Amino acid sequence: MSVTPVLEADVLRRQDPELAEILLGELTRQSTTLQLVAAENFTSPAVLAALGSPLANKYAEGYPGARHHGGCEIVDVAERVAVDRAKALFGAEHANVQSHSGSSAVLAAYAALLRPGDTVLALGLPYGGHLTHGSPANFSGRWFDFVGYGVDAETGLIDYDQVRALARTHRPKAIVCGSIAYPRHIDYALFREVADEVGAYFIADAAHPIGLVAGGAAPNPVPYADVVCATTHKVLRGPRGGMLLCGSELAERVDRAVFPFTQGGAQMNTIAAKAVAFGEAATPAFTVYAHQVVANARVLAAGLAAEGLVVTTGGTDTHLITVDPMPLGVDGRVARGQLAAAGMVLDCCALPHGDTRGLRLGTAAVTTQGMGEGEMAGIAALLAGVLRGRVDAKRARDEVRELVDAFAPYPG
Numbered sequence: 001m002s003v004t005p006v007l008e009a010d011v012l013r014r015q016d017p018e019l020a021e022i023l024l025g026e027l028t029r030q031s032t033t034l035q036l037v038a039a040e041n042f043t044s045p046a047v048l049a050a051l052g053s054p055l056a057n058k059y060a061e062g063y064p065g066a067r068h069h070g071g072c073e074i075v076d077v078a079e080r081v082a083v084d085r086a087k088a089l090f091g092a093e094h095a096n097v098q099s100h101s102g103s104s105a106v107l108a109a110y111a112a113l114l115r116p117g118d119t120v121l122a123l124g125l126p127y128g129g130h131l132t133h134g135s136p137a138n139f140s141g142r143w144f145d146f147v148g149y150g151v152d153a154e155t156g157l158i159d160y161d162q163v164r165a166l167a168r169t170h171r172p173k174a175i176v177c178g179s180i181a182y183p184r185h186i187d188y189a190l191f192r193e194v195a196d197e198v199g200a201y202f203i204a205d206a207a208h209p210i211g212l213v214a215g216g217a218a219p220n221p222v223p224y225a226d227v228v229c230a231t232t233h234k235v236l237r238g239p240r241g242g243m244l245l246c247g248s249e250l251a252e253r254v255d256r257a258v259f260p261f262t263q264g265g266a267q268m269n270t271i272a273a274k275a276v277a278f279g280e281a282a283t284p285a286f287t288v289y290a291h292q293v294v295a296n297a298r299v300l301a302a303g304l305a306a307e308g309l310v311v312t313t314g315g316t317d318t319h320l321i322t323v324d325p326m327p328l329g330v331d332g333r334v335a336r337g338q339l340a341a342a343g344m345v346l347d348c349c350a351l352p353h354g355d356t357r358g359l360r361l362g363t364a365a366v367t368t369q370g371m372g373e374g375e376m377a378g379i380a381a382l383l384a385g386v387l388r389g390r391v392d393a394k395r396a397r398d399e400v401r402e403l404v405d406a407f408a409p410y411p412g
C-alpha cells in the first residue's frame with residue numbers, strides 16, 4: 001500500500017514545499033537505510049491516516065462524557081474504543097490512553113501512587129534503567145529518593161536476591177521494574193512477591209516488551225503490577241505515545257494523575273491511532289509478527305556473537321540486543337558512527353560493569369518490513385564486516401540499499 005496519500009504529499013508540496021521536502025526526505029532516509037533502533041518501528045498506513053485525521057483539530061480536555069469543551073461526541077467514541085481495545089488486548093480492568101509518551105505515563109504512575117521524597121527501588125541507570133527511574137537530570141531523580149538495584153556481574157541478569165535485600169533494607173514506597181537495555185524476560189511474579197513483603201506498590205515499566213506481550217511472545221505484567229506503564233510505538237507498532245494499565249481500584253487515581261495533574265488536552269488523533277494499533281495487535285497476523293521479532297533477534301544475536309562481539313546476557317528473549325564491540329577494536333560510540341555511515345542505524349547504550357559504551361539493536365522495524373532469519377544472519381555479517389574494516393562504507397551502503405529495496409517499509 002502506498003504511503004503517499006497518507007502524507008498528502010501533493011497538498012503539502014503546493015502549500016509548503018520546504019516542509020514537504022523535509023518530510024519526504026525522512027521517508028527516503030527510512031526507506032534506504034536499515035532501521036535497527038530498538039525503540040522504533042514502522043506504523044501501518046492506517047495508523048498514519050488516523051494521525052493525520054480531522055481529530056487533530058479537536059480540543060478534548062477531560063475524559064469521555066466529562067469533557068471541558070463542547071463538540072466531543074465523536075472523539076469520546078474514539079477514546080472509548082481505544083480504552084476497550086487496550087483492556088481486552090492486555091487483560092486489564094482499566095486503561096488510560098491519554099499519556100503523550102512513555103515518560104509521561106511513568107510520571108502519572110508516580111503521581112498517582114507517590115509523594116515527593118518517597119523512596120523508590122528501580123534498576124540503576126548504569127544497568128539499563130530509564131531516565132524516569134531516578135536520573136538526577138529527570139523529574140524522578142529530583143522528586144524521589146531512588147535506590148538502584150543491578151545485574152549479576154557474570155550473567156548480566158537482574159540480581160533478584162539484591163532486589164529483595166534492598167527492598168527489606170530501604171522499605172520503598174514503590175518498586176519499579178523495566179529497562180531500556182535489558183534483553184531478557186522479567187520475573188514479574190517475584191517482583192510482586194517482594195513488593196508485598198515490604199508493603200510497596202509494584203510499577204512495571206513495560207515500554208519495550210508491551211508489543212511482545214500483545215502478541216503473546218512475552219510475559220504479561222498486568223496480573224502482577226499495580227500499574228503498568230507502556231509506550232504504544234516500539235514493537236506495538238502504533239503512534240508515538242504512552243498508556244497506563246491498572247486495576248479498577250486505582251483507576252480514578254491514575255486518570256486524575258494524567259488529567260488534570262500532569263497533562264492538559266488529550267491528542268485525539270493520536271488516541272485514534274492508538275485504537276487502530278490495538279486493533280491490529282489483536283489479530284493472528286500480529287501474533288505471528290511478534291514471535292518472528294523474537295526469532296529474528298535471537299538469530300541476529302547469535303550471528304553477532306559468532307562474529308566476535310560480546311552479547312550481554314548471552315542472548316535475548318525479546319526484540320532487543322545489546323553488544324560490546326570492543327573485541328573488534330572499537331567502542332560503541334565509534335562503532336555507531338561507522339555503522340551510520342554504512343547505512344545501518346542503531347544506538348549506543350551503557351554496558352553493565354563496563355567502562356565503555358555498547359551497541360543496542362532491535363528487530364521490530366526490520367521484521368515489520370518482512371525480513372526473516374536469513375536476513376538477520378546477513379545483517380550480522382555485514383555489521384561485523386564494517387567494524388572489522390573488511391567492508392567499506394560505500395559497499396555496505398550498496399548492500400543495505402539492495403536489502404531494503406527488497407523489503408520496502410512502504411511499498412510504492
